[in-house]
Amino acid sequence: MQRRKILFLGETYRADAITWMNGLKEFGNFEIVTWELQKSSKTKWQRLLRFMEFYTAFFKIRTLVKREKPDMVIAERTTSYGFLAALSGKHPIAIAQQGKSDLWPENSISLPLKKFLQNYAFKNADLIHAWGPIMALHMQRVKVDMNKVMVLPKGINLNQFKFADKITNTEKITAIVTRSLLPEYRHEIILKAFAKIKQNNIDFELNIVGDGPEKSRLENAAISLGISEKVNFIGRIDNNVLPDVLQKADFYISMPTTEGVSASLFEAMACGCYPIVTDIEGNQSWIEHRKNGQLIPVDDVTALTNELIWAFENAAYRTIAVAENRKFIEEHANYSTNMKIIADRYHNLITEFQQKN
Numbered sequence: 001m002q003r004r005k006i007l008f009l010g011e012t013y014r015a016d017a018i019t020w021m022n023g024l025k026e027f028g029n030f031e032i033v034t035w036e037l038q039k040s041s042k043t044k045w046q047r048l049l050r051f052m053e054f055y056t057a058f059f060k061i062r063t064l065v066k067r068e069k070p071d072m073v074i075a076e077r078t079t080s081y082g083f084l085a086a087l088s089g090k091h092p093i094a095i096a097q098q099g100k101s102d103l104w105p106e107n108s109i110s111l112p113l114k115k116f117l118q119n120y121a122f123k124n125a126d127l128i129h130a131w132g133p134i135m136a137l138h139m140q141r142v143k144v145d146m147n148k149v150m151v152l153p154k155g156i157n158l159n160q161f162k163f164a165d166k167i168t169n170t171e172k173i174t175a176i177v178t179r180s181l182l183p184e185y186r187h188e189i190i191l192k193a194f195a196k197i198k199q200n201n202i203d204f205e206l207n208i209v210g211d212g213p214e215k216s217r218l219e220n221a222a223i224s225l226g227i228s229e230k231v232n233f234i235g236r237i238d239n240n241v242l243p244d245v246l247q248k249a250d251f252y253i254s255m256p257t258t259e260g261v262s263a264s265l266f267e268a269m270a271c272g273c274y275p276i277v278t279d280i281e282g283n284q285s286w287i288e289h290r291k292n293g294q295l296i297p298v299d300d301v302t303a304l305t306n307e308l309i310w311a312f313e314n315a316a317y318r319t320i321a322v323a324e325n326r327k328f329i330e331e332h333a334n335y336s337t338n339m340k341i342i343a344d345r346y347h348n349l350i351t352e353f354q355q356k357n
Contacts, residue, residue: 010076028343082121164247181212
């Protein structure tokens with residue numbers, strides 16, 4: 001396969017970005033050149049500096065394109081980096097919608113600006129990635145040319161995230177959470193549910209993987225709820241270690257208020273964890289209630305408690321469900337298969353544009 005060069009615009013430290021780039025190198029023989037915004041956006045002052053950096057990024061990216069001469073530009077997010085890709089002066093361009101709509105937070109005063117940036121990116125992109133059906137729905141709603149849309153998750157490495165052939169624990173609930181410690185992931189709802197589990201005299205072990213600004217508050221909440229001895233805040237761990245931790249848990253729990261396509265969910269399903277997640281569109285694409293997992297209304301502690309107890313008491317059902325989930329992941333979210341399809345699509349796009357010019 002001919003070696004070609006791609007300019008990647010996005011945050012290279014993100015797991016999704018790393019998966020995307022590594023897949024293109026492995027299955028497409030691509031060389032990757034990267035560029036990303038350097039300023040943080042944690043405070044108002046930092047957000048102002050980041051906006052100023054974004055405003056001048058056009059010139060930097062144009063200069064980079066002239067120097068590196070990439071065959072293609074790809075960008076994560078259809079707002080910031082997608083807009084910059086559209087201004088790069090280089091085609092073909094592929095952009096990826098990372099969230100349900102990429103228009104977040106929904107009450108932001110910058111929402112009209114983000115809509116403008118996204119519409120411009122959509123119109124000028126040659127290929128638009130919807131990592132799942134929920135993203136494609138948003139694109140349809142805003143009148144995107146769906147002929148340019150590719151609905152396919154990047155997938156996960158099934159050689160790494162192996163199915164755990166284990167005996168389901170019937171003596172206690174063994175659960176894991178692998179989302180960043182951010183407010184939108186509602187870890188406190190999970191802690192409150194396990195406090196109720198304790199009141200029902202059911203033993204449990206809850207492992208919380210990840211880090212974030214909510215860590216201290218959540219640790220204090222576990223103490224206040226009287227369950228700190230049963231909750232392990234493991235922190236951020238290497239992706240090579242994560243499969244082993246997942247394989248030791250029977251349940252995967254995730255209670256976000258919004259969701260795009262969750263690689264964390266796929267990883268858990270691949271490893272044999274039974275998923276209990278929020279009843280929102282991003283999860284409904286993959287989970288059917290009491291068929292291959294359970295769907296919980298947002299912020300409903302009582303429902304989470306009751307459904308977790310029900311699943312715990314129905315071990316035979318869970319055994320069948322997790323086996324079916326592994327089969328589903330193998331068929332629809334296999335990294336080796338999906339990234340080869342994506343890489344081939346890029347090569348074809350580049351060839352088409354070279355022949356035109």
